[in-house]
Amino acid sequence: MSLADTKHHPDTRERILDAAEALFVEHGFEATSMRTITGRAGVNLASVNYHFGSKEALIQEVFRRRLTWLNHERLRALDRAEAEAKGVPLKPHQIVEAFFGVSLRMAADTEHGGHTFMRLLGRTYTEPTAFVRQFLADEYAAVVPRFKVALFRSLPDVPPEEILWRFHFMLGAMSYAIAGTDALQLVAEYELDEKDPGALARRLMPFLLGGLRAPLAEAPVKTGEKGPRRAA
Amino acid sequence: MSLADTKHHPDTRERILDAAEALFVEHGFEATSMRTITGRAGVNLASVNYHFGSKEALIQEVFRRRLTWLNHERLRALDRAEAEAKGVPLKPHQIVEAFFGVSLRMAADTEHGGHTFMRLLGRTYTEPTAFVRQFLADEYAAVVPRFKVALFRSLPDVPPEEILWRFHFMLGAMSYAIAGTDALQLVAEYELDEKDPGALARRLMPFLLGGLRAPLAEAPVKTGEKGPRRAA
């Protein structure tokens, strides 16, 4: 048991995880059956339940094995930037780079499944399954507050609530940029250069920063205000 | 038949569509069974196949009945703005307002299901089911080129390819802002003011415009360029 947990599993576990990851992003969770997964992985049907216990546990493991590393890496990038800054508040672009740069670099990795996973992750943000949402919340609980504080310090003149919304918008633009490459063909009938995934970062980063630092709306949004204003 | 198509259906059709719409956004297409739909709608199981033919056709009809109107409205807003401009290229904010303003106003309508539908639509952009994607492509074929041309004219100094990407990013930020309100709780543990949906527009619009008009990356993205640059 102790040995088994650390190293013994030769490849069936990994084969299942890889197949599941690819199929989930292609067809979604519900539409992907265990028989399809084990079929593509070339393993027996029962092995999923043997190794993971249930389909739900398999889904969680698909996320866990990459998301833990991803969030760890994000925190490391933030730590590094803050260490260099020696107490001076970071600039917005440094914080955005720490959070989204790691994601984009992972999404640029088409060799080891990083791209596939990031597409899946983006898709999952709008996935309403309760246990997946709970799982994401737990995984992000450690990393989000750190970035919030950094952003608050970096933009002292912007109301914190506004910063959170814009953080949310940035997360959406990125997830969608990665996950919704199919939807991109709605916009451009001819093929855009998806080949070099590093190009996505060079395109997306200025957009995110432009949105984050955009001037506030003329009439500041007052939370308490109730009556709807006529559309101008 | 001719009568039936126009008006005869009293309410079962609509009851099914409303129930399906709400359930799809809650649980997704695959996870929503016909029995759940007919159960909530209070109609017989077979009536879905009778009125729509199949589950797939039902899904398409759920989108069609609102999306056609939405895109028509978007074109009307663009027409109006261009008529007022009398040949002068529109400003970016006018184009963005025409496209996204209509969506956001629909998303603000919680009374007649507009909000529910826009959440569903945002979710669906990352939904990979082939026939849904094809359906969206058809519905958008008429409206997207018009907005592309308007944006090209409005931003003559920005490479068209860059504009398309930023259009894509904007679409992502909006879809996500509407569909991913669950994911918002990843960012903010306390409740943000989702009550007034008009506030979303006042927050999102500056973000979109800031992103759209952001300065281009220092090193212009050369499509042909291959070698990866060391991270600075």
Added chain:
DNA sequence: GTATGATTTAAACAACCGTTTGAAACGAGC
């Protein structure tokens, strides 16, 4: 009222779902 077409209904259909079972195959330690 009776005839006619549209709609609703309960029941059944085959196909597939995730999971479980018990035996077979494997691999390392002695």
Added chain:
DNA sequence: GCTCGTTTCAAACGGTTGTTTAAATCATAC
């Protein structure tokens, strides 16, 4: 050689899926 814990395997489990059927009900026109 044999043993023992781990992993694989084919087969079956009960339950749910989308769809179909044929009879019952309804609404309208004559």
